[in-house]
Amino acid sequence: MSTGLRSGQLAAAAGVNVQTLRYYERRGLLAEPERSNGGHRLYGEDAVTALRVIKAAQRLGFTLEEVAELLEAGRHRHGRPVAGLQERAAAKLAEVDAKIADLTTIRTALTAAAEAGCDDLTVCAGSACCPIPFTDLAEENRHAGRCC
Numbered sequence: 001m002s003t004g005l006r007s008g009q010l011a012a013a014a015g016v017n018v019q020t021l022r023y024y025e026r027r028g029l030l031a032e033p034e035r036s037n038g039g040h041r042l043y044g045e046d047a048v049t050a051l052r053v054i055k056a057a058q059r060l061g062f063t064l065e066e067v068a069e070l071l072e073a074g075r076h077r078h079g080r081p082v083a084g085l086q087e088r089a090a091a092k093l094a095e096v097d098a099k100i101a102d103l104t105t106i107r108t109a110l111t112a113a114a115e116a117g118c119d120d121l122t123v124c125a126g127s128a129c130c131p132i133p134f135t136d137l138a139e140e141n142r143h144a145g146r147c148c
Contacts, residue, residue: 004034004042014051021051029054029068061092109133 011018024030030050033041050071057067070088112131113124124130 004044005047007041007043010043010047010051013048014055016051016055024051024054027064027068029064029071060089061096062088066092 005013007018007021011021014021021030025032030047033043033047036042053071054064054067057070058064062070066088070085109132116129116131118124118130118132121132124132
């Protein structure tokens with residue numbers, strides 16, 4: 001192969017840096033490229049697509065390990081049903097929904113703490129009026145009637 005994209009060109013075309021490119025190669029996410037007579041890496045246009053797919057999957061919340069599994073499943077399908085994007089997207093969606101629920105709970109507690117004027121966690125932890133969900137020990141102290 002005497003034509004192709006060199007590392008810098010590929011990195012620029014895909015919007016990543018050269019170190020990212022090398023890292024993806026080492027992880028097996030990106031196929032090892034051919035070499036020029038001078039030893040330079042030469043990538044085909046499909047490498048640009050592969051890098052864009054990897055970055056898009058990461059933006060959707062997939063880890064590099066999960067991306068590797070998706071890419072591998074896609075390579076070995078050959079018409080057979082393999083756990084691919086549909087199943088994994090559904091699982092990732094459930095994971096995202098759980099994170100949103102957790103973040104909503106955190107947001108609610110922080111909003112309530114700000115509105116209640118909580119300013120000292122130590123004082124607040126033992127207070128009956130503090131909305132921050134402390135441990136069971138704090139719950140016992142709340143029943144004791146202590147307040148900020």
